[in-house]
Amino acid sequence: MIASVFIGMSLDGFIARGSGAYDFLPAGGGEPHGYDEFMATVDALLIGRKTFESVLKLDSWPYGVNPVFVLSTRTPAPAPSEAIVEHISGDPPDIVTQLEARGIRQIYVDGGITIQKFLRAGLIQRLIITRVPVLIGQGIPLFGPLSGDIGLRHIATRSFRSGLVQSEYHMECISGRCTVPPLW
Ligand SMILES: NC(=O)c1ccc[n+]([C@@H]2O[C@H](COP(=O)([O-])OP(=O)(O)OC[C@H]3O[C@@H](n4cnc5c(N)ncnc54)[C@H](OP(=O)(O)O)[C@@H]3O)[C@@H](O)[C@H]2O)c1
Secondary structure, rough: OOOEEEEEEEEEEEEEOOOOOOOOHHHHHHOOOOHHHHHHHOOOOEEHHHHHHHHHOOOOOOOOOOEEEEOOOOOOOOOOOOOOOOOOOOHHHHHHHHHHHOOOOOOEOOOOHHHHHHHHHHOOOOEEEEEEOOOOOOEEOOOOOOOOOOEEEEEEEOOOOOOEEEEEEEEEEEEEEEEOOOEE
């Protein structure tokens, strides 16, 4: 299974304010920056419970008919009737096993804590990060502690008129174990 991240963050590395607000991200994603194209590559979403709760506050369900797995150690809040949502729990390798058994080949992983756990487990293969030209000083970070370095291969960076800068990276080395020869 390929696990990908597609996320917006402030230039100083935060995906939301401490309150959970993400008002510093351009409304509706701002100008098109590849979200629809990315969504077309995934079979399902795997989101943390806190991301799920923030999405529930939106006026409409944003994921359409895409299956959404909500990670939580407890039963999540009810989803809107049109949403395809399932509760899932376990450590990251166990989650991958469960999703693969369901025939899922491409998953979109979202939520800061969730992404950090999957990164630490070496289970994210693709990162697409859109930096928003703002510093917010504090908030919910995208990245956190690791048990070892994760080497990344830079695939592409593109910039947008509004100031968004999007970079794609693929995993290369995790704690010295490299799947392809490192670039440096
Ligand atoms: N900038 C962006 O593009 C972007 C994207 C996504 C989210 N966000 C924002 O980020 C914030 C949420 O991120 P966050 O880092 O606070 O949390 P999160 O990753 O969305 O959710 C964390 C929760 O997920 C559950 N979880 C994670 N791994 C699990 C596992 N292996 N097994 C069982 N449960 C697991 C736990 O829920 P329980 O505590 O219930 O056990 C944990 O507390 C929101 O404000 C959201 O709006 C921003």
